[in-house]
Amino acid sequence: xxxxxRIREANPAFYERYSKLEDTDEFWEFLIRPLRQSIRVNTxxxxxxxxxxxxxxxxxxxxxxxxxxxxxxxxxxxxxxxxHGLGLIFGQEASSxxxxxxxxxxxxxxxxxxxxxxxxxxxQIAQYMKNEGCIIANDPNRDRTNVLITxxxxxxxxxxxxTTQDGAYFGRFENTFDRVLLDAPCSSVGMIRKRWKxxxxxxxxxxxxxxxxxxxxxxxxxxxxxxxxxxxYSTCTIDPLENEEVVDYLLRKTDARxxxxxxxxRTSEPVLEWEGRTYSPKLKKVLRIxxxxxxxxxxxxAKIAKPEGSE
Numbered sequence: 001x002x003x004x005x006r007i008r009e010a011n012p013a014f015y016e017r018y019s020k021l022e023d024t025d026e027f028w029e030f031l032i033r034p035l036r037q038s039i040r041v042n043t044x045x046x047x048x049x050x051x052x053x054x055x056x057x058x059x060x061x062x063x064x065x066x067x068x069x070x071x072x073x074x075x076x077x078x079x080x081x082x083x084h085g086l087g088l089i090f091g092q093e094a095s096s097x098x099x100x101x102x103x104x105x106x107x108x109x110x111x112x113x114x115x116x117x118x119x120x121x122x123x124q125i126a127q128y129m130k131n132e133g134c135i136i137a138n139d140p141n142r143d144r145t146n147v148l149i150t151x152x153x154x155x156x157x158x159x160x161x162x163t164t165q166d167g168a169y170f171g172r173f174e175n176t177f178d179r180v181l182l183d184a185p186c187s188s189v190g191m192i193r194k195r196w197k198x199x200x201x202x203x204x205x206x207x208x209x210x211x212x213x214x215x216x217x218x219x220x221x222x223x224x225x226x227x228x229x230x231x232x233y234s235t236c237t238i239d240p241l242e243n244e245e246v247v248d249y250l251l252r253k254t255d256a257r258x259x260x261x262x263x264x265x266r267t268s269e270p271v272l273e274w275e276g277r278t279y280s281p282k283l284k285k286v287l288r289i290x291x292x293x294x295x296x297x298x299x300x301x302a303k304i305a306k307p308e309g310s311e
Contacts, residue, residue, distance in 0.1 A: 003028040007199065014202045018189070021238060022268065022290060030291035031298075035193045037078065038094040040120070041069040042087055044127050044156045051088050066263040067097040069127070087154040092120040095190075095265075095289055095296040099183055099234040100124040102261055102303050107132035109178040114167040114221055117144035119151035121183055126157040135160045136177075138167060171220030175310075180221045180231040184214045184246075190236035190298030193291060207239050214246045222254055222306065230259070231304040236297055238290060240274040243300040247286060248279040255310050258285045259303040266293040 001009075007028055008015040041051045048069055055061055055073070059081075064070035070092070078084040078091045100121050105111050107130045116122045116137035125135055137152070137160040139145050145164055152160050167182070187207050192198045218233055225231050233250075235242050250256050268290045272279045287301040 003032050007032065010196075010199050011202055013204060014199060017204065018238065021240075021271070024292070026292045027290060030295065031192055032196075032199070033193060033291070033295075035093065035297065036072050036295060037075055038064060038070060038072050038092060039078070039084075039089045040067070040092045040097060040124060041071070041089055042123065042127060042155050043069060044123075044131055045086070045088050051083065055083065055089070064094045064097065066265045067094075067101055070094060070097045087156055090120060090123060090151075090155060092124070093297050095294065095299040096120060096183075096236070097124060098263065098265065098287070098299060098301050099181060099232050100128065101263065102301055103179050103181050103230060103232045105129050105133075105179045109133045110176070111135045111179045111181070112170055112177040112221070112224055113137045114170065114180065114182045114217060115139055115185060116162075117141065117148040119148040119155075121181060122148070122152060122160060123155040123157055125181065126152075126155070126159055129159065131156075131158045133159055136163060136170075137161065138163045138165055138170070140164055140166050167217045168220040171223040173224045175224075175226050177224050178226055178229050180225045180229070181234075182217055182221045182231065183234045184210075184217055184242075186210050186214070186235040186237040186242050187239060188236055189238050190291070193297060207241050211241045211245060214242055215249050218246055218250050219253060222250060222256055222304070225306045227306050227310040228308045229306050231256075231306070233302045233304060235300045237300070238288070238298045240271040243288065244271050244274070244279050244283050244286070245277065247283060247302045247304070250304065251280055251282060255307055257305045257307060258282045259305050260285050261287050261301065261303050263287075265289065268293055
């Protein structure tokens with residue numbers, strides 16, 4: 001049975017909805033193909049070149065084009081790699097390395113990571129900040145924050161302060177943060193490549209539920225952002241209601257401005273019309289990544305600026 005038929009059999013509503021986005025055999029095949037293992041070298045603990053040379057003694061490494069410290073690696077279980085246990089490398093999906101790279105945090109800055117657990121992106125942000133400044137690493141789920149704290153400790157992150165607020169709480173801190181990352185809770189279509197249950201359990205009503213949460217969070221994140229600052233919105237799903245719809249909502253409600261993203265990554269066309277909705281042509285600047293574009297998880301990334309003088 002081919003991928004298309006397996007997906008149709010497992011969840012007919014899922015197949016019907018997303019065949020409107022892309023309906024090629026390649027799309028369906030990559031949507032359920034197991035992910036390649038990828039890692040990020042943690043330069044908070046050791047120089048990049050030193051770690052890479054050590055790993056090359058035992059493993060094949062393929063550079064990830066859009067992140068200098070990212071590599072695909074030919075290993076099934078990272079727990080068997082000593083560098084992983086030491087925090088010199090961190091298992092992180094290749095496309096999930098894009099949002100922190102687009103965020104471009106600077107040493108000494110104040111950064112809000114609104115939905116930080118399990119911490120891979122937080123650690124990447126701290127790496128770019130060279131452990132100088134402050135990151136508010138928030139997640140409302142206390143069980144998840146335990147994992148977050150464990151991972152940050154293993155990576156040697158010294159500048160994170162972990163909080164357990166609803167992300168919308170941070171909207172009260174207007175014009176405060178230099179950078180805000182909202183890697184939003186979502187329907188996780190991109191994660192089907194990790195767990196089949198995300199396909200079997202997918203429901204359209206969950207998409208709508210997440211969309212409403214995302215709209216509330218993105219407004220709060222934008223309020224918390226300083227004029228002249230950058231907000232990155234990302235999800236690991238392909239649904240336009242959770243992606244283009246949410247960013248278009250922010251553009252309509254605020255003076256937010258979309259910025260182009262210059263990275264060597266293959267993308268699919270942004271969705272400017274969906275279910276009778278028409279979105280701003282400005283959304284052509286976002287990155288919509290389908291699994292077959294780069295053999296990664298699906299992802300969506302928008303880079304948003306708050307103009308100087310914004311109130």
